[in-house]
Amino acid sequence: MPGLLILLIVLSLNFSKAQNVSFTGEFKQSNLIIGYAADLDYAKLDGIKLLSDNGYFVFGFDRDSPLIHYLTVKLKNGKSIVKKIELAKRRYKIQRINRMKKKFVTPPPKELARIKREGKILKRARSKIGVNASAYYLSGFIRPVKSGRITSVFGSQRILNGVPKNPHNGLDIAAPTGTPVYATADGIVRLTGKNFFYNGNFVLLDHGQGLSSIYLHLSKIDVKGGKYVHKGEKIGEIGTTGRSTGPHLHWGVNWYGKRIDPASLLKLDLKHVRSIGNKLSSTN
Numbered sequence: 692m693p694g695l696l697i698l699l700i701v702l703s704l705n706f707s708k709a710q711n712v713s714f715t716g717e718f719k720q721s722n723l724i725i726g727y728a729a730d731l732d733y734a735k736l737d738g739i740k741l742l743s744d745n746g747y748f749v750f751g752f753d754r755d756s757p758l759i760h761y762l763t764v765k766l767k768n769g770k771s772i773v774k775k776i777e778l779a780k781r782r783y784k785i786q787r788i789n790r791m792k793k794k795f796v797t798p799p800p801k802e803l804a805r806i807k808r809e810g811k812i813l814k815r816a817r818s819k820i821g822v823n824a825s826a827y828y829l830s831g832f833i834r835p836v837k838s839g840r841i842t843s844v845f846g847s848q849r850i851l852n853g854v855p856k857n858p859h860n861g862l863d864i865a866a867p868t869g870t871p872v873y874a875t876a877d878g879i880v881r882l883t884g885k886n887f888f889y890n891g892n893f894v895l896l897d898h899g900q901g902l903s904s905i906y907l908h909l910s911k912i913d914v915k916g917g918k919y920v921h922k923g924e925k926i927g928e929i930g931t932t933g934r935s936t937g938p939h940l941h942w943g944v945n946w947y948g949k950r951i952d953p954a955s956l957l958k959l960d961l962k963h964v965r966s967i968g969n970k971l972s973s974t975n
């Protein structure tokens with residue numbers, strides 16, 4: 692695959708050079724891409740208009756995304772550029788977990804109403820993230836736990852006590868209870884949850900333009916809803932609340948319902964994109 696990868700990078704570089712559109716990110720399933728065009732009017736992915744902030748826009752691809760997409764970049768001078776995107780296909784691991792409490796593999800009927808209610812609360816919070824055009828994510832991204840061991844990567848097909856379940860939609864970092872958890876990027880605290888059935892105690896951050904990150908199973912929450920947090924600011928502490936078999940952080944990233952691999956954020960070269968763009972008024 693390295694050959695294909697290099698080809699994709701060269702293609703995107705040629706594209707950006709020729710058309711004054713720059714990108715950071717790898718065109719691959721479950722990855723996040725940040726784009727910039729100085730003279731941007733709007734960008735569309737597969738015909739759907741993206742939010743933008745001073746020429747910056749973000750988009751991502753789901754775990755099992757189709758491989759062909761079309762990005763349209765409309766400039767203020769009326770010029771329209773259409774870019775065909777061919778994603779690299781990813782392979783995912785199979786992960787067996789046999790110590791999960793029975794109630795978490797198949798939730799008991801008495802918990803179903805609660806699970807539904809909690810799902811609605813999360814959905815409502817996510818819908819607000821989808822209309823916020825500010826590109827807070829331009830702060831760049833860090834790993835939310837400094838130490839710790841990655842115990843489960845993104846995308847693994849999970850088999851809980853022998854029962855096939857949904858793929859793992861985040862990155863798990865195991866560390867002792869009380870270990871600080873930091874904001875991966877600038878953003879607004881869109882929701883904090885106490886003792887949810889699956890998530891336990893958690894924080895949901897809004898990084899703008901549909902991009903969010905979530906931090907699950909916390910023992911302690913240090914922030915309140917509505918607060919602006921900076922990249923690296925402490926938002927809570929590691930715990931094992933909710934569906935969890937031991938102290939760890941489940942770090943999830945989402946773009947309009949698309950499950951993004953958090954590891955892809957750490958590879959983005961924001962300096963490169965930012966150096967091309969103007970200084971933004973919406974971030975600090």
Ligand SMILES: [Zn+2]
Nearest residue numbers: 861862863941
């Ligand atoms: Zn997890």
